Amino acid sequence: MRKLSYGMNVTVDGYISAHGPGHLSPSGDIGWSVPSDELFQWWLEREQANSLSLYGRKLWETMSSYWPTGDEQLNATAAQVEFARNWRSTPKVVFSSTIEKVDWNTRVVNGDAVAEITRLKAEDGGPMAIGGATLAGTALQAGLIDEYLLVTHPVLVGGGTPFFVALDNWVNLELVEKTAFPDGVLLTRYEKRR
Template structure:
């Protein structure tokens, strides 16, 4: 069965976005970008909320045509373009770039996706990730902790009253100071 993996960057104090939605604090150098490519190349689908999908669709479809794109950026453009995408939105009627719009996170529908053959699926976007987390649908968490304390912004995991037990399975330090914390969801997920 395919797994659903949350793979996102976060500040040391737990923010997914800085004030005003800023992401300029993400330290994605060539080493980290290549790591992302190596991980994402094996996936079978992106699971995104509307905002994340629109952000990605505004840049990545043609990023490899940019003469200033690094080799890792050009490679990711192809990965993103070719990968099937599921976009969760109550307002979109259609989404381009090999994407299907789903109105809500339906547990049975998601479990049917997980039962299909292929690689794991990756979630992008904090709002949709929190809905998947609250429903116990995330199998693994790959959190890239950036060496910055923002002091304000949008938290990756807002207060929800839902506890999620995790088991640490890997840590990795990148040369730019980013730390990967890779967790698997534990059997003790419960409502708190």
């Protein structure tokens, strides 16, 4: 059975993206989450360890707007070049009812996300990562996530898109890793207790 991880950059008050200044603009501001070189390298190594990436529509649109040519960008670091190459080559599944055409080693699922993620977890293969608050929330509520990675940045934004959704039942976790990065960023990795 494959392991499913959910990890993102998050604010101290629990958001993965913030409302704009004065809360007048919609969610989507992630300017607070620019990674240090050390943190970017850590994310790269996590991505290289995954055999399959699962995306919700919004995160897919964000990632696919930059990483297909991220290695061609002026001033791209060696890690960014490697991230772009890894992103293109890693198999991806996008869960969306509105996206019809994808590229870069990707397929679209527009049916039951829980059924498809359950099927993928039951297959032989390496670890999978899930991203996007809505999709991850669906998988969390269905009890499909095995590991949570919170990369907490020292900022309070007051509102936006939360990392976690409301749950019907508690999920007991065990802390398995804690790592400090520059600029006060802290990684905490938890596994679901069996």
